[in-house]
Amino acid sequence: MSQRKFKDEIYPHFARVAQALASDKRLELLDILTQGPRHVDALAQETGMSVANSSQHLQTLRAARLVETARKGNMIIYRVADPSVMNLWVALRGVAESRLAEVKQLAEEFHSARSNGDVVTRDQAEVLAHQNAVLLDVRPVAEFESGHLCGAINIPLDDLPDRLEELPSERRIIAYCRGLYCLLADEAAALLLANGFDVVRLEGGWPEWQSEGRPVIGGVT
Amino acid sequence: MSQRKFKDEIYPHFARVAQALASDKRLELLDILTQGPRHVDALAQETGMSVANSSQHLQTLRAARLVETARKGNMIIYRVADPSVMNLWVALRGVAESRLAEVKQLAEEFHSARSNGDVVTRDQAEVLAHQNAVLLDVRPVAEFESGHLCGAINIPLDDLPDRLEELPSERRIIAYCRGLYCLLADEAAALLLANGFDVVRLEGGWPEWQSEGRPVIGGVT
DNA sequence: CAAGTACTCAAGTGAGTAGTTGACAAGCCC
DNA sequence: GGGCTTGTCAACTACTCACTTGAGTACTTG
Missing domain, CATH: 3.40.250.10 (Rhodanese-like domain)
Incomplete structure (x- = not known):
């Protein structure tokens, strides 16, 4: 397999993960989930979003395999999928903190x-x-x-x-x-x-x- | 400052960084830059993109403060801005490798x-x-x-x-x-x-x- | 200064994304 | 089963992004 073809195939997958993170709402959901599993309604309340909108964002995160779901009664519990996801979120925040003056100041x-x-x-x-x-x-x-x-x-x-x-x-x-x-x-x-x-x-x-x-x-x- | 207002102000900045990463072309540029500084033309050639397109992607990366520029003669040299950026790129790839079966298989x-x-x-x-x-x-x-x-x-x-x-x-x-x-x-x-x-x-x-x-x-x- | 190189900018088109609304599905409890 | 709760889906509007083209800017060299 040529280097070019390999890159054309593999980079879109990396971008897919970044794409899932590229929304303030989804990052907020992810941050809440790093503290522990939650059901959709609780997440919607904590973020102040409608349930439908939360649900759609959560599915975006799930499609990128950053979170996983489990059914419990008629609630669906979302949780962070992997320690590497937590690590990625911390790394992203770290870059923003060290590189963006606005973030430093707000903090x-x-x-x-x-x-x-x-x-x-x-x-x-x-x-x-x-x-x-x-x-x-x-x-x-x-x-x-x-x-x-x-x-x-x-x-x-x-x-x-x-x-x-x-x-x-x-x-x-x-x-x-x-x-x-x-x-x-x-x-x-x-x-x-x-x-x-x-x-x-x-x-x-x-x-x-x-x-x-x-x-x-x-x-x- | 209320928790809600703080989150509404700070999360868009985090998302801005993720947004800059949310493109296969930009990730490829970033990966090349982790190996060392490059000028625009070299980056365009290595990625197979037009110079104009490369330039625009590079400016997106720069707007997110992930890369920095320096002029040298009539060339502009781009380089990764900070070790934390390198760390973020490695973390992103790590998540894709551990969570996405397609990536594992391609590798x-x-x-x-x-x-x-x-x-x-x-x-x-x-x-x-x-x-x-x-x-x-x-x-x-x-x-x-x-x-x-x-x-x-x-x-x-x-x-x-x-x-x-x-x-x-x-x-x-x-x-x-x-x-x-x-x-x-x-x-x-x-x-x-x-x-x-x-x-x-x-x-x-x-x-x-x-x-x-x-x-x-x-x-x- | 004129010609050339290296890069950026502006505008336009087609594709993709966010949030809302209302309908639908899945499971609970009486 | 009927009515309830919880979550998803489909469709729609407004907005944002990617890539191309062609013009423009900044600097170097002869």
Whole structure:
């Protein structure tokens, strides 16, 4: 097979995958799915789209084999198909963050008001976790159960005020949530700092952690 | 800033990057550029497109800030803008390879006829390189000079038959080229095997190596 | 400066894509 | 089965994109 013919056959497949990502709505759906499986109605609500429109975007993602479906009763559950998809989404966001000034600025504005406690890198966090630090997942229970950092405990932000006594006050706490554009860990850190805990926030969140192949429980296989 | 408003503002930027990748022609241009800077005419020739069309695709890539330009005489040189872009391209290809059966099959057909010498992973290659193995880059001189594996020597495939005596016959040789869909290293391995050398091929090539942050000389900064 | 090279731009056509609406299918519960 | 929920499909309009053609710009060389 000639080089030219091979390229003409294989590149359209690569483009098909990129094409599926080339819509803000689909990227938002994909991002939500990196946090755990969802049914169509929930996705439509979270994104503010009509069910029909969500359904069509989800089918585009499925046609590119980025997500998979399973029927459960009369609901259809969508989930991310493969860790490599998570990795691709993180890589895409990474390029936008490092190359597009607008993205950098928007992210800063978003976080400017609130930044409680120091931030640790994922490398540092792995070391600290071996040195008696507590990994605290403040996402909702369902998301924790669909996958979380190895060794983490789960106290959703909403429950945190009532469950402070579950946290050891003498150990350092590393709080994390859905990722760069999620404020759960930030709010948790504020609450914990106000109550005298030694708390830091993890840089990024669950998708970044998993896409780098760090130790996890559950998650996409 | 509300979560909804933030998402409505930031996701279109992510989509813009994906949009730029959503064309087989642009991906091919990008892939060529991962091997080193090129001027428009060279890119048009390599892809078989008209100059005007190549130019327009290149401008799309530039608008998404995936590539950068520099004028040199009356030529305009395009190059990949950032290592994260290389990483994104490798991630995209990775998803297509692991998720799309057609891609897997095409790649196998392409390589089926020829597979000379064993393949070593990039991890293994790094270890072997510290154990007296020779890293051999068989790409053209210009590509070697624009960036290569740390410690590699360059003998382009075309020159290899005349320059065999430059290679130590008692050391293991690790041959590499442009990547998964390039046959240079394969042909080099065939030639070296026929001449009694102990040769293996590197899995992937230059872009994969650089995007993983392994030691390099030159390359995109 | 004139001629030539390398690239970009503008306009036009045909193809493809997004979101809406209303009809339809598949499974649940009484 | 009848009525409900959940999701998909088909058809339509408005919009966007790809490639070509021909003109235009930027720089170099004689």
